[in-house]
Amino acid sequence: MKVAREFAAAGVLNGKIYVIGGCLVDSYSRSTSWAEVFDPEVGSWAPVPSPVEIRERWMHGCAVLEGKIFAMADRGGVVYDPKMSIWDVVPKRLDLGWRGRAAVVDGILFCYDYLWKIRGYNVIEDKWKELKGVDKDLPKLSGATLANVGGRLNVVWEKPKDKNLEIFCLPLFTASLLNCEDVVDISKD
Numbered sequence: 001m002k003v004a005r006e007f008a009a010a011g012v013l014n015g016k017i018y019v020i021g022g023c024l025v026d027s028y029s030r031s032t033s034w035a036e037v038f039d040p041e042v043g044s045w046a047p048v049p050s051p052v053e054i055r056e057r058w059m060h061g062c063a064v065l066e067g068k069i070f071a072m073a074d075r076g077g078v079v080y081d082p083k084m085s086i087w088d089v090v091p092k093r094l095d096l097g098w099r100g101r102a103a104v105v106d107g108i109l110f111c112y113d114y115l116w117k118i119r120g121y122n123v124i125e126d127k128w129k130e131l132k133g134v135d136k137d138l139p140k141l142s143g144a145t146l147a148n149v150g151g152r153l154n155v156v157w158e159k160p161k162d163k164n165l166e167i168f169c170l171p172l173f174t175a176s177l178l179n180c181e182d183v184v185d186i187s188k189d
Contacts, residue, residue: 009021011069016037049085060074061077064104065123076090077095097119099111103148105152144157149171
């Protein structure tokens with residue numbers, strides 16, 4: 001990357017790595033490289049033009065969904081469509097519901113929030129649904145994250161043990177189960 005970053009959002013789309021935010025925009029170089037893309041075929045980074053009004057320093061979540069890159073900041077989030085080279089803000093319902101770490105499984109964006117709940121967002125329906133029945137199995141740790149492993153949603157976390165860390169993984173389900181009766185629609189109409 002051309003600019004040093006921390007708390008940046010990153011995602012892979014169409015074989016390219018996109019990195020968004022995580023840097024101050026206090027200079028021309030950092031401003032023009034607020035978003036960058038790495039093309040492995042060319043072997044170099046290039047800036048992704050972005051409007052000044054969407055630039056936030058810290059990004060707390062990122063997901064690739066429906067051919068677009070979604071990145072969440074402290075307040076609001078942005079979505080980038082590389083095919084059309086268009087930036088926009090995330091839908092309001094997504095912004096209000098996305099808390100914590102996220103993973104996408106079968107086109108559903110799942111987040112594990114700071115209240116230790118797992119919710120899924122369907123971008124086409126613009127609805128959040130909360131997964132019920134797994135609360136007793138979930139770790140009560142703020143450092144837990146979600147991961148798509150082979151098309152299954154997994155909760156991953158770590159615990160200190162002596163001078164080392166132990167890594168734990170709890171496989172949950174495939175996203176198709178989000179249509180079952182163990183899910184409650186929490187969207188507000």
